[in-house]
Amino acid sequence: MNDPRQISAQTEKALDSNDIKIRARDVQVYYGDNHAIKDVDVDILDKTVTAFIGPSGCGKSTFLRCINRMNDTIDIARIEGEILLDGQDIYDPSIDPVQLRAKVGMVFQKPNPFPKSIYDNIAYGPRIHGLARNRAELDEIVEKSLRRGAIWDEVKDRLDAPGTSLSGGQQQRLCIARAVATEPEVLLMDEPCSALDPIATAQVEELIDELRARYSVVIVTHSMQQAARVSQRTAFFHLGNLVEYGLTSDIFTNPRDSRTESYITGRIG
Numbered sequence: 001m002n003d004p005r006q007i008s009a010q011t012e013k014a015l016d017s018n019d020i021k022i023r024a025r026d027v028q029v030y031y032g033d034n035h036a037i038k039d040v041d042v043d044i045l046d047k048t049v050t051a052f053i054g055p056s057g058c059g060k061s062t063f064l065r066c067i068n069r070m071n072d073t074i075d076i077a078r079i080e081g082e083i084l085l086d087g088q089d090i091y092d093p094s095i096d097p098v099q100l101r102a103k104v105g106m107v108f109q110k111p112n113p114f115p116k117s118i119y120d121n122i123a124y125g126p127r128i129h130g131l132a133r134n135r136a137e138l139d140e141i142v143e144k145s146l147r148r149g150a151i152w153d154e155v156k157d158r159l160d161a162p163g164t165s166l167s168g169g170q171q172q173r174l175c176i177a178r179a180v181a182t183e184p185e186v187l188l189m190d191e192p193c194s195a196l197d198p199i200a201t202a203q204v205e206e207l208i209d210e211l212r213a214r215y216s217v218v219i220v221t222h223s224m225q226q227a228a229r230v231s232q233r234t235a236f237f238h239l240g241n242l243v244e245y246g247l248t249s250d251i252f253t254n255p256r257d258s259r260t261e262s263y264i265t266g267r268i269g
């Protein structure tokens with residue numbers, strides 16, 4: 001899946017063209033007195049898969065949730081610092097979090113289709129955001145999204161069936177299709193394969209590789225093998241700090257920080 005030469009060329013090209021999608025500066029997150037994210041600075045590239053790795057509780061999911069303001073829904077969470085999406089501060093009071101989450105979609109650990117038909121799972125977002133003028137346009141969006149979710153062929157003859165009638169792996173691809181239906185620019189994935197078997201995992205990983213042609217994809221994973229397979233850039237978190245960030249190939253073969261080395265060699269975590 002990953003040809004290191006191609007990745008370096010692509011990543012360098014992205015850097016050359018200054019294709020930074022998300023810029024975080026001096027980000028702190030507190031849950032009450034717990035300082036969960038400390039002084040995080042990071043530039044996440046467009047059309048790239050970025051993996052967040054690190055031991056349990058190091059803050060990967062917390063930082064991921066900052067990028068689409070999902071932490072707003074947690075009463076005791078407090079965020080400081082700056083996160084820019086295409087240069088715009090996503091915490092500016094003028095930003096509507098609902099609109100932001102259409103642009104910065106999210107896929108969760110457990111597939112969570114709505115208790116609706118396959119068609120309505122996809123059509124829900126485009127309907128509330130007014131993306132289709134009529135049924136024909138909505139049909140088009142539904143088909144396009146299911147194709148991007150690499151699940152169209154499996155469901156095209158049963159769009160009226162409940163989303164929950166699909167297998168776990170199919171449900172997760174349905175949720176990815178649902179996330180892309182609102183034309184996002186960034187896709188956040190929080191351990192999207194942890195509830196899937198190896199075959200479904202391979203299918204979702206292949207899909208992630210395809211998605212980076214269009215989106216900036218950020219994935220939290222506990223699996224270093226998965227990070228190595230699907231990502232071009234990796235960020236290693238430890239105790240709330242972003243310890244090291246760089247080309248995935250460098251992080252795994254030539255880490256600069258002793259904490260990264262300990263983690264990837266299995267000494268911490």
Ligand SMILES: Nc1ncnc2c1ncn2[C@@H]1O[C@H](COP(=O)(O)OP(=O)(O)OP(=O)(O)O)[C@@H](O)[C@H]1O
Pocket residue numbers: 031034036054055056057058059060061062063074076
């Ligand atoms: N909703 C919450 N309320 C209070 N504290 C939280 C909440 N979510 C996370 N935390 C705390 O923030 C810290 C970072 O947790 P987080 O879930 O971001 O880590 P993680 O690296 O994603 O862990 P894991 O790999 O186990 O999912 C931990 O100390 C955790 O207890």
